[in-house]
Amino acid sequence: MDANSPAKGSAGGLWLKIALLAVVILFGGYSVIAMYASGEYAFAIVTLLLISLGVYVFTNPRTYAHRYIFPGVAGMAIFIVFPMAYTVFISFTNYSGVNLLSLERAQNYLRALTYQADGGSFEFSMHPTDSEGRYILALKSEQDESKIYVSHSVEILTKKEITAARMRKADWPMVENGVELVPATALPTTPAEAIRTIVQTRDHLSALKLNLPDGDVLSMNGLRKFSALKPVYTLLDQGAIIADQIIISDSNTLRDNRSGELLRPNMNSGYYQYVDNNGQFVGERIPPGFTVGVGWKNYLRVMTDKGIQGPFLQIFVWTVVFAGASVGITLMIGMIMACLVQWEHLKGRALYRVFLILPYAVPAFISILVFKGLFNQNFGEINLALESIFGIKPEWYTDPVLAKLMILIVNTWLGYPYMMILCMGLLKSIPEDLYEASAMDGSGPVGNFFKITVPLLMKPLTPLLIASFAFNFNNFVLILLLTNGDPDIIGATTPAGHTDLLVSYTYRIAFEGSGQDYGLASAIATLIFLMVGALAILNLKLSKADH
Known part of the structure; x- marks a missing residue:
């Protein structure tokens, strides 16, 4: 056996590490340069910081223990911290479908017109x-x-x-x-x-x-x-000079060659506008717009604009009610079903378990689309049955109350199997001695359920109920596929519906309508983050108080 083989193996591993490190540095450096060249400065800075920190962690012996958690920390920084920070940054700008460009790109676009x-x-x-x-x-x-x-x-x-x-x-x-x-x-x-x-x-x-x-x-x-x-426009990079006198010193001033009028970038509106000889804005805004900082304007719009404030508060209340009711109803049904299928005197329990878990096994979007057809106001089977029995045809999609009731029904169908599975597992941890002692005291099944089963299940279920509440708080797919937020809220200045949750409301502001107001949507998303975080902290404190 070659005595030098361990040393050769060690040297080979070292060169492999150096080669991998070189590949990471080269690929990362190229990515940073490409991002910077394309104008994505924030992404370039974040990528440079993570790559530099990663190289330091994996090459410094003193940070040996940190290399095991670094990938998770880096992933959290890329997919959670950075998007959230970028969203907060966008909320302080007028970034929208009509204010997408930078000032330089908007200026170049106008100068290219002929x-x-x-x-x-x-x-x-x-x-x-x-x-x-x-x-x-x-x-x-x-x-x-x-x-x-x-x-x-x-x-x-x-x-x-x-x-x-x-x-x-x-x-x-x-x-x-x-x-x-x-x-x-x-x-x-x-x-x-x-x-x-x-x-x-x-x-x-x-x-x-x-x-x-x-x-x-x-x-x-x-x-x-x-x-x-x-x-059409010529850049006056030395400012506008009239009769040998500098009238406007802004180096971004444009002259309209057809009329001789002057234009300057309005840093308040994010558009080029015509100005007089004193530099005062007197004319129309010329698209395309560019992105500028607007401070707290988007947040103030949420608080003061009646067309935004009213729908926002209405949707916020409905979101909390929907999330809380969904958790409560699915927990109640799931717990009862779990107790029933665990009942020893029930024959065919295995078959019942399979049927009751089926809604959880079917992809959610399929079930939602099936229910969308069942609740159709004119041709759906539910309305056909109600009309034939009671002579009524509920307007599930046009009446706000019925639309919300329909959403709760569908979400209950989708959510109770999950709660049932959780309760089935936790029921096995409850000692049978407790039920036997309770029976000796004369308590029946109903008494055992409320005095033993519910109290012993609620403590381990509390963290899962908080997670379920947060999931339903942002249940975007259900709203998008079932109602798309309809019916609309009358008087809203942004796309908003009675069945919208805050997350779908934000999506509609960002991607629907003529303005596509990403700045306002980012402000609302930031408020959602703060509210969900506050509710989660409150729930955690209440759960600790119960202990």
Whole structure:
């Protein structure tokens, strides 16, 4: 046996660790650079911190014990702490469907807008030359057909050729200063290229600038047309200067080239707006908007805006009632069912257990969709049966009270098997001697249930009931699939329904409606987090007090 084999094995393991560490550092570094380059600065900073901390923990002997818990801590930081912190940050901004961009990107978008100058539209054709891939560009004015201009021989590449040139890290041939056009008496005699060739070379043609003798610059404006396109807005990075006097010193000032008016970014509304010579905002807002900080505005809207405050409080009360009632009803039914299927004198107990657990085995979304059909107001089996027996057809989806009752019925069906399973397991931990002693004192099954079973089950069930309450507090899938929050709350300024829970209300604010107000939705999500946390702490204190 080779005496050096342990040392070789140790050296091999060391090199493997170094290689893995190098891969992690390289991959992490690339990810950080990619995030930073794409403007995701927060994600880049978090990733850099976690990778740096991970390298330190796994390479420092003094932090040896921490390496076992670091993956869990890192996962919690990425999937819990960071999203929550980012949500809180968004709640202090006007981030929404119309205020998505940064100021720089909104400015670049506006500066890229163009308009067609008067009299600057030309029909365009490509004529091949003796050299492959080189063409003469011919333009004829749409306003005056006697005005014809032609270019010299220009190399025009297809999209595939441009891609190949870029992969070779070569600058694909394009005239940076534009292609000069000269007057001509007639179009070239060679046949013009078909539309197919123009489509294949469109990327190159779109990048070309054609210079007319009078100084106008033409850009491609369709497959068969070049036009004198001018920028709608020009950046005045030195500020607006009128009569040799600086009137507006903002380096983000834009000038509307069509009217000569000035625009500045309004840091309160998150839009560019027209201003007067004193820099005061006097005109309309120009989309797209950009993201700015708004302080406590979103939270104040929740507290003061009647169209938000009323629905928010109404939905909050319903959410608490729904979560509490769901836990209470499912616990009651589950505990009774567990006692019944554990009853020794009941024949076929195993078969009953299977049938009673089936609702828990079927995927929840299938059961919800089945109930959605059963409660259909016109064709559902439930209304057909009620109409035939009692002559009534309840409006389950349009009446707020009935809609909430329907949700509780469906959620009870989905939730009682879970409680039954928990109680079935806990019932086996109760000593039979207690029931025998109670029977000797003359107590019956009902007395045993309330005096022995319920008290002994409630203590171990308390943490699970708190978890069930938190789950139902955020039971988004049930609301989304069954009612989608309907019927709507009249007078609400944001999407809100009588059956919405706070979580679905937040979702609808963020992703429904014209505004998609992510800032307001984040503020409400933060409030939900604080309320759920407070309720959880209160429940835990009450459960400790019971002990």
